[in-house]
Amino acid sequence: MTLSYFTRTVSNYSRRLPEAACGKSQEAFDVNSITGFLPAQPLRRLPKEYDIWETALVEAQTVLSLGTDSSNVALAKRQDGLHWRGAIREWPVLSIDNLRDDVRRLQRAHYVLAFLVHWFVHSIPPTEPPSPVQVPRGLAMPLVAVSHLLRMAPVLTFADTVMWNAQPENPDHPVSVDNLRFEHLLSGTEDEYNFYLMSARAELQAVEALHVIKSYHDLPNTTDLASVTKIGRDLARVTAVIQDITATLESSRGMIDPHSFYFNVRPWWKGSDGDGPDSPGWIYEGVTGMDQKYLSGPSAGQSAAMHALDIFLDIDHKLAKRRSPAPSKENKKADLGFMERMRQYMLGQHREYLEYLASTPRPLREVVRQNPALREPYNTAVRTLKKFRDVHIRIACLYIVSMSKSQTQIPSQCPASAMLNKAMNEANENREPVRGTGGTALVPLLKAGRDATARTVLQ
Numbered sequence: 001m002t003l004s005y006f007t008r009t010v011s012n013y014s015r016r017l018p019e020a021a022c023g024k025s026q027e028a029f030d031v032n033s034i035t036g037f038l039p040a041q042p043l044r045r046l047p048k049e050y051d052i053w054e055t056a057l058v059e060a061q062t063v064l065s066l067g068t069d070s071s072n073v074a075l076a077k078r079q080d081g082l083h084w085r086g087a088i089r090e091w092p093v094l095s096i097d098n099l100r101d102d103v104r105r106l107q108r109a110h111y112v113l114a115f116l117v118h119w120f121v122h123s124i125p126p127t128e129p130p131s132p133v134q135v136p137r138g139l140a141m142p143l144v145a146v147s148h149l150l151r152m153a154p155v156l157t158f159a160d161t162v163m164w165n166a167q168p169e170n171p172d173h174p175v176s177v178d179n180l181r182f183e184h185l186l187s188g189t190e191d192e193y194n195f196y197l198m199s200a201r202a203e204l205q206a207v208e209a210l211h212v213i214k215s216y217h218d219l220p221n222t223t224d225l226a227s228v229t230k231i232g233r234d235l236a237r238v239t240a241v242i243q244d245i246t247a248t249l250e251s252s253r254g255m256i257d258p259h260s261f262y263f264n265v266r267p268w269w270k271g272s273d274g275d276g277p278d279s280p281g282w283i284y285e286g287v288t289g290m291d292q293k294y295l296s297g298p299s300a301g302q303s304a305a306m307h308a309l310d311i312f313l314d315i316d317h318k319l320a321k322r323r324s325p326a327p328s329k330e331n332k333k334a335d336l337g338f339m340e341r342m343r344q345y346m347l348g349q350h351r352e353y354l355e356y357l358a359s360t361p362r363p364l365r366e367v368v369r370q371n372p373a374l375r376e377p378y379n380t381a382v383r384t385l386k387k388f389r390d391v392h393i394r395i396a397c398l399y400i401v402s403m404s405k406s407q408t409q410i411p412s413q414c415p416a417s418a419m420l421n422k423a424m425n426e427a428n429e430n431r432e433p434v435r436g437t438g439g440t441a442l443v444p445l446l447k448a449g450r451d452a453t454a455r456t457v458l459q
């Protein structure tokens, strides 16, 4: 039995809109009025017949370490790791029939299986020369089948690590900024935990903006004085939300150690193409027609909330619209399809919601253009988003670019020391660009997003 995948499903799907979506509530897109894109009560465990998956996930935390980690602690675990992976290679391909009619079960299955795939792949010690990793069919086939039903990429995503990993600390209440804990970590570090916490906080802070967006779409018209006044006030609320998200992002400096983030956490997130175009890649056994560009791993670029803000304010990441100042040469060379590609890593319904927003017959920027009273609050919101991206670039430089260029040798007790020192030295010698999710060149990408935002300001 083989499964054939994926691109067709995802791209055909987008054509069914926007007609079908018209007049739908946010709930119809699985967007919760309190928790936004996070489920208010995620499922805690799959039905009993899937116990081998759940048990392997719990075991992984104690028996595995990064394959590139040559510390004594990691070496002591190698045998257990071999055992763990050996058992998975023998797994039967479980039927997903008992999951297919329940979106929370499907999400939980995606979450468990995608974590297992990343545990499996990244706990294997590297080979020389590098060779493709075979993901066993007992993992690959159900993950692909479940992803097909959720209409999302069959790999670890932002949804798995942040949105479906967040459980309410007090289960009697929905998840909230103050009622949140994360169930599984790959590296087991506080830095990973805090990255998820920060990302989930930003996601929850954005819920207020989702309310604004909804009420804008519900307005009977955008021309009478009451509507214009409301839009102006709501734009100020959006500005405040973006400021809150920026403050959350800035809090990373005190909560996440750059060294640990780069060397202990990030390697677990790498996808099949994480080392750039020459990555040896992953092979999903029993699956044909896999497109490696949908195996890139998690990124906050997959946050539907950030996309919703971009769409509402009409940020043109693809440089398709004539705006001034004209894009720089560097902007044009960036990966302009990145943000669109990242949408394939979202739950299909969330992507559908974004398409619904984008298909509005009354784009906000046009309404503002025709209404001088709205120009100032609109431009302030856009400039605040541009400031978020300025801060984000500085954070990305601190946590990724400077770490990747660091000549400092990593102390030998530090996980991954020997391999990473070697890899870092080689990378420096070869002057490879620093890469983000999907092996994309990072700095031009982030700057292009920042400049596209600046270009949105109405003159």
Ligand code: HEM
Pocket: 195, 198, 199, 202, 203, 245, 248, 249, 252, 256, 298, 299, 300, 301, 302, 303, 306, 389, 392, 395, 396, 399, 400, 435, 436, 437, 438, 442, 445, 446, 449, 450
């Ligand atoms: C330590 C904190 C963070 C670091 C080091 C970081 C790093 C990165 C990197 C390297 C990328 C490029 C694509 C990729 O490789 O994934 C990226 C993209 C992105 N990140 Fe972050 N990020 C951080 C926190 C956040 C937070 C909290 C948010 C959301 C509020 C966020 C939102 C985004 C968005 C929307 C993108 C897509 C590109 C863009 O819109 O400019 N990031 N981030």
